[in-house]
Amino acid sequence: MSQARLTEAQNDAITEAAAQWCMRLHEPDCTRQEREAFAVWLNANPLHALEYEAMLEIWGVSEHLARPAPAAARGVALPSATRRRTWQRFAVAAAVTLLALPVAAYSGWQLGWVPNAHERYSADASARTVTLPDGSQVELNLGSQLTFSNYKDQRRVTLGKGEAFFKVSHDASHPFLVQAAEGQVRVTGTQFNVWMYEDQVRVTLLEGSVLVTSNKRLSGDGLRLEPGMQARYKAGDYAAQINPTAAVSSELAWRNGKLVLDNLALAxxxxxxxxxxxxxxxxxxxxxxxxxxxxxxxxxxxDRLVSSLPKVLPVYLSRNAEGRTVLGTRPAL
Structure with a gap:
């Protein structure tokens, strides 16, 4: 038997509950009992999980929204973490309100607080090419995920995992920013590749120019790349490392379904x-x-490369206590 269609009021109640749980669970004083109550609510209806996932996206997007004047400017000193949580709570609450108030949504757009487009894209078993709402094209490698949000003063992409090649539509007054790990790539119109694994990021520029910073919270515009250059950084780096002789063809070989390893150390x-x-x-x-x-x-x-490693290198494959495959060097005879 199909589930009865929910009324508008019931849908609004689920949205509001999801927002409240999202805000509460991100508070440092959230108790174990509250988390257990949340688990009961989450499992009570499949719609609860879907709505909560949407709220988590809004929470993540709120990290990148323009902040109002800090409390200190109004004579109130707050720790930075408190200011961030307060703003995120406001953003989530505002997003819930905006679902029902088109006029407020328009005002939020004009202020640069709310995007007029927010899309999620992923590629699992095969690569895919997508066209973003601004006309930019993105090629996604296997197992990659990204989101796009269009604000009045900027276009913002968050690379959740994997790798993507960007052909950005030129718009000098509407910069295009890519978040990857703790860093950021800023462009107006160009072609470049972003590779990410865990907290490691590589940005390879094919055409145009980009500004790369290893930590978006640092002041300054970052380091400028020219075509053929590559920037690398990982979490905690103060600045990206620039490689002026990156093998662009090797870095982009994934677009043809290939991984090129050019006499690299296994590490x-x-x-x-x-x-x-x-x-x-x-x-x-x-x-x-x-x-x-x-x-x-x-x-x-x-996986065939992994199984062939003992045939081409003096190594053996074993399993550790966590069940992970480990590469070790075979002892000399």
Whole structure:
């Protein structure tokens, strides 16, 4: 028997409850009993989980919204974490209100607080190309996810995981920003690639120019890349590292379904390989990480690369206590 259609009031009640739970669960004093009550609510109706997931997206997007004047400017000193939580709570509450108030939504757009477009894209078993609402094109590699939000003063993409190649529609007055890990890429119109694995990020520029910062909370515009250059950073880096001789063709080989390993140390190759594995590889020791590997491999068949490693390198495969596959160096005979 199909479930009865909910009334508008019932839908609004679920949305409001999801918003309240989202705000409460992000408070540091949220108790275990409250979390248990939330679990009961979440499992009571499939719509609860869907609405809560939507609220989590709004919470994440609120990290990037323009903030109102800080409390300190009004004579009230608040810790930065408190200011951030207060603003996020306001953003979530405002988003719930805006669902029912088109006029308020228009005002939020004019102030740069609320996007007029918010889309999520993903690629699982195969790569795909998508066109964003602003006309920009994005090629998504296997296992990649991103969201797009269009604000009055900027276009913003968050790369949740994986890799993407961007062809950005030029609009100097409406910059295009890509969030990846703790850093950010700022452009107006160009072609570039962003690769991310865990907290490691690589930005490779094909055409135009971009500004790269390793931490979006730092002041300044970041480091400028020119075509053929690559920036690398990971969480905690004060600044990105610039490589002026990046092999652009190798970095973009995934667009043809290939992974190119150009005589890399295993320690450097593993993040590139692990991007395509459900269960990542790890190294038994630093000596194994110094072994080098090269070749061109099919991104859809990386598991075959893993099984062939003992045939091309002096290594063996084993399992650790957590069940992960470990690469170790075979002892010399």
């Amino acid at each position: 450097d190759a593993l993040p590139l390989i692990n991007r395509y594995l459900d269960s990542p590889l790890s190294l038994a020791d630093s000596a194994t990480g110094k072994l080098r590997i090269g070749g061109v491999f099919n991104t859809r068949k990386i």
